[in-house]
Amino acid sequence: MLLSILPLQKIFISFSFVSLALMQPVLAQEPILKTITVTGKGIERIPATVANVQLGVEIEGKNATQIQQEVAKRTTSLVELLKSSNVQRLQTTGVQLRPNYNYNNNQRELTGYVATNLVSFELPIDGVGRLLDDSVKVGATRIDNVSLTATEMAISQAQKQALIKASFDAQQQAETVLKALNLTAQEIITINVNGANVPNPIVREAMADKLVSNMPSSPIVGGEQEISASITLQIRY
DSSP states (O other), X not given: OHHXXXXXXXXXXXXXXXXXXXXXXXXXXXXXXXXXXXXXXXXXXXXXXXXXXXXXXXXXXXXXXXXXXXXXXXXXXXXHHHHHTTOEEXXXXXXXXXXXXXXXXXXXXXXXXXXXXXXXXXXXXXXXXXXXXXXXXXXXXXXXXXXXXOOHHHHHHHHHHHHHHHHHHHXXXXXXHHHHTTOOOOEEEEEEEEEEOOOXXXXXXXXXXXXXXSOOOOOOOOOEEEEEEEEEXXXXX
């Protein structure tokens, strides 16, 4: 009786395997997407026309009250000059009164005080030289730096132009390569805009002691700023 059952079990198991094999779905082979990836770059140069200046008054003395009053007096004259010159974004950037010590044989000796009042402002580059000289004449003793840049509108327009140039550069690169291989571009699959950078200002350091003498107006040359952009395209062919 047992011998007659075994063949039936084998037949059933074999039939099950065949049935499962027949039930497996047929996987369709997906076409390979043929693409080329290129990165284009664009550069736009614009003139620097605006100067951001930081200067002020710094005085050292024995009496804290006296030097603070002297700094306040000179700073008032300086601010009046700047306002009459129609500078933009005039603001105080630092006010300080600190002790000055002399260290000798591990001993600290108070020798006096240093009072400082700093301001910053913007104006067109062509008026910077004269205004720096006039600032020293009314009491400024520190001219920390002069940063030169383009206007915000000029920078914004230059960023757009740099992106346009980067787009054309990427397309031309792709067309050149595909043409050399006898291939034709079909469509753009992805666009990655890496953006257009904001240019760093051009910094011109200025020393007050060089402006005190009866020299001609201090020359300030603007120069150019460079704005670059890049765009990456994935193109199907």
